[in-house]
Amino acid sequence: MLDIKFIKENPDIIKEAVRKKHLSFNVDELLSVEEKRKATLTAFETLRAEQNTLSDKIPQTADAAERAKLIEDLKPLKEKVQEAEEQVKAVMKEWQTLMLQVPNVPDMSVPEGGSDEENVEVKLIGERPVFDFTPKDHITLMEQNDMVDFERGTKVAGFRGYYLKNDGVLLEMALWNYFMSTLVKKGYQPFHVPSLVTKNTLYGTGYLPQGEEDLYKTQDDTYLSGTGEVAMMSYHSDEVLNASDLPKKYIAMSPCFRREAGSHGKDVKGLIRVHEFFKLEQVILCEANHQVSVDFHEELTANVEEILQSMGLHYHVVVNCGGDLGLGQVKKYDIEVWMPTQEKFRETHSSSYFHDFQTRRLNIRYKDAEGKMQYAHSLNNTLVATPRILACIIENFQEADGRIRVPDVLKPYIGKDYLGK
């Protein structure tokens, strides 16, 4: 959600945002509904003021006959007030529907483009691993080493189902522990957050109304969240925070559920794209200042890079083009790790900032130094999402004999040098 004042004063900026994000939204329509909203509201408030004034006279009138006359006189006004109120409600509904579709304005540094194919590489770290044998893909390797069972996974859970087992589970838990403990040392607070959430939280984070078809819905009108960001961000909804408590730095761990509607043909095998996975997500709430947001955005990205480098993974960072940004995102980096058998980088992390887009919807504020209420800024980035990253690690660290070498930094968490049989 953006400030309607800002939209009214800068319609061209919003139109440019719509264009750059490749959306279809009619800013002029919103502006005309906004005018209608103000006019209807003013009309209603004027009538209501009249009603209040006359109503207040009644208890001050002692004479019963006079009283009865006043009450009688107010009856027609009551109907007019009700009519005006109906009109306000109708316009407000229209207004809110449109307001939820207004995109946040992408940063100047966001490149032009319509899809992820036009994202721009901004950093390249490490080198492609060289194998003196033909490398196997993660599916083959993990099945050979009894780390995964896709056959029974689909039998039990359906399309994209999987069981992780044995060293696959040890690797997964080692990653959770390693990533988590690294960030806790940096002062981030760990949370295990709900993944079954109400509608409002999803509107608040911007996953509704646009993302409806990718969400699993329950018969109780709750949803299975696709990311821990949703519950973590909503943690402080409708709160006024102390400025001195900012920034809030959190790690949200939770299972994540995604219908992957519209991607049935993509990554149909393996652990790259699954309906159900586990994620630790970094979330920051900070003061409402662009440069502060930018600095924390770099921090969230650097946190992950540091860990990927410590494992010796080859990756690059891309800045997402306008068309690949979510409605609320100002700027986004994707971190993509090299997949040897696919001979391309695959997204393992996604780092973005929102300014006050989410906090307006969630009503998360703080009082600044002058005592003025401000909407906080919000940011998030994946810390680690399993099992996708397992696929990357396993392919990159495979040996000729089919075993998987354990990166040095993970050895304390796994207790051995190689995974597999």
Place this chain on the structure above:
RNA sequence: GGAAGUGUGGCUGAGUGGUUGAAGGCAACUGUCUUGAAAACAGUCGUGUGGGAAACUGCACCGUGAGUUCGAAUCUCACCACUUCCGCCA
């Protein structure tokens, strides 16, 4: 799932139809006093939105939504959350 109760400002807590946006207390802020602090005393102290240069002022908000009424924090209904008891279950 059954029964009863509760839901008011940052917190606590009055208020059961008419200057109540809401008493009192705590916390916070500002002054006086003090070398400084505490204490005491005096004062200030909700949010959003519209009008106005400002003083000021209209409207809305007492869990959410609907209703009754000239008028609702207060009455009615539905929903939600919490508490306690019972049942069931990890």
